[in-house]
Amino acid sequence: MYRKLILIATLVAVVAVVALVSAPAQADSLHGFCTNATCTDNGAVTPVPTSSPSFGFWDASGPVTGTDYIVVLSLTNVGGSIALNPTNVAGSPPTSATLFGTWTSGFLDAFLGLSAQPNNPFNNYGGPTGLDAGATEFFVYELNLGTQTVQNQANELSGPLFSASGLAPGTFILDFLDPPGIGTPNSAALEITGVPEPSSLMLLGTGLLGLVGFVRRKVTA
Secondary structure (H helix, E strand, O other): OHHHHHHHHHHHHHHHHHHHHHOOOOOOOEEEEEOOOOOOOOOOOEEEOOOOOEEEEEEOOOOEEEEEEEEEEEOOOOOOEEEOOOEOOOOOOOOEEEEEEEEOOOEHHHHOOOOOEOOOEHHHOEOOOOOEOOOOOEEEEEEEEEEEEEOOHHHHHHOOEEEOOOOOOOOEEEEEEOOOOEOOOHHHOEEEOOOOOHHHHHHHHHHHHHHHHHHHHHHHO
């Protein structure tokens, strides 16, 4: 009887160990956030209602240190570089993301010469099943910050921060740390949604008030 119980216990222990070893490790990931606008992960993308975001990324298991790459996916070639103005960074990295190339298929990390999870297939962002079904290519801009430490969510403001201006609607911003090989899932990537800036809204309101005044004058005349 005892031998049978010992045998059963041993088999259970072996199965548990095999399951533990063979189970995939919990994937770490990076998540975008904004400091000058409300942007929330909605399960598909994190919409950013401004063309001039101030933003950063936090790590689900942070803090974590590695080579930090900020990646911008643009629907148009906006020139040789995009100013991102990093702060809270170690050393003196560049201040602009430069054009890396044109991405049309495959995994973004492999396109960049990196190895990270999530690896972001093109059809997450463009093509018939992507967030922008009309996109057939993205111009990819990359800012290599060198070795940086990305914080956890509670201390996100202590990690690298960035500010950009004039980004077009449909622009995506992601982060990669490689090594150790951590990416940003598409749901946590930042997407410029193209809502007018407050200054633009003010100008629009002023114009509408002027139009109302003009109509009133015409009516009373």
